[in-house]
Amino acid sequence: MAVRWRNVVPLLALLVFAGADMDWSKCPQQCKCKWVSGRKAAECTNSSLNTVPDNLSTEIQILDLTGNPLRELPKDAFSLVNLINLHKLFLRDCNIEDLHKEAFRKLEILIELDLSGNRIHILHPGTFRENVRLRILTLSRNPIQKLADGLFNNLTFLQTVEFSDCQLSHIGRKTFMNVPNLKTLALDGNNLTTMKVESLQSLHMLNGLVLHNNPWNCDCHLQAFRDWTIERRLYAQPTACAEPPVLHGKLWSDFEFGRSCLQTPDTLSCTQEQQLK
Incomplete structure (x- = not known):
């Protein structure tokens, strides 16, 4: 029995030492690790990091990388460094241009993601497929021009999506499929002229639904959507x-479409001017 204990004691000492060495609050120099709203957080803002830190504890639940020149987020950017327990992830103003469609893979309990103020041009369908618990998504101030079909499919917890001050000119008919709890959608400050x-x-x-500061063309192509938002x-x-000239600057609630604004299976045609209230 004594022999066995001589073997066990060093092993226990090693485990205790390893556990102490893995203390989540021991952050790398560029970060500060502390409790924030009851969660284990790492604040690594404005620290000249060009990659996601690989020496943070796997217990970290909030990660703030705001103001770092990351430039890109490759495939498995967070799971490869074992940051799979993230609840909140802040990546504001990180100069991100290349966002791999599987950058956020395995972040299955992520509830908030902020990518505002970057240089993202394209969002690939499936980018958020595994972020099934996502509730808040912010992508404002990115030069994104299109929200493709399938981009937000089956995100049943999603409640808030913000695309303010981007360059959106198109939103697909199947961009939001099975997103039953979405409550707030901000699309202001874009290049939208019409919407289905x-x-x-x-x-x-x-x-x-926030829609102002877009160059809306208030012709018959917009009628159904305008009426739907009011109803x-x-x-x-x-x-x-913004268009046509006779309605430039007129609020959506200040005019009615004429009766000759007729819909056909393939097109909409306007044969009568809209009527001001």
């Missing part, structure tokens, strides 16, 4: 028209 009702009509919980009480000032 089909793009958003499945969002039955939507109660906040659903989603319209909010100062959403206004």
Whole structure:
């Protein structure tokens, strides 16, 4: 028995030493590790990091990398460094241009992701496929031009999506499929001229839709969507028209479409000017 204990004691000492060495609060020099709102957080802001730190504890739940020149997020950017227990991830103003569609793979309990103020041009369908618990997604101030079909499919916990001040000119009809809890969608400050009702009509919980500061063309192509926002009480000032010239600057609620704004299977045609209220 004594022989056995002589073998066990060194092993226990080694385990104790290893556990102490793995203390989550022992951060690399560029970061500060502390409790934030009851979660284990690593704040690594403005630290000249060009890659995701590989020496943080796997217990970290909040990671803030704001202001670092990351430039790209490759495949498995966080799971490869064992940061798979993240609840909140902040990547604001990181000069990110290349976002791999599997950069956030295995982050299955992520609830908030902020990618605002980067240089992301393209969001690939499936980018957030494994982030099944995601609730808040912020991508404002990125030069994104298109939200493709399938981008947000089956994100059943998603509640808030922000694309303010991007360069959006197109949103697919199947961009938001099976996103039953989306409540707030911000699309202000983009290049949207028209929109199809089909793009958003499945969002039955939507109660906040921000659309101002877009060059809306208030012709018959926009009629169904404009009417839908008003009927659903989603319209909010100062959403206004840029075109046609007769309606430039007019709020959506200040005019009615004429009866000759007729819809056909393939196109919409306008044969009568819109009527000001």
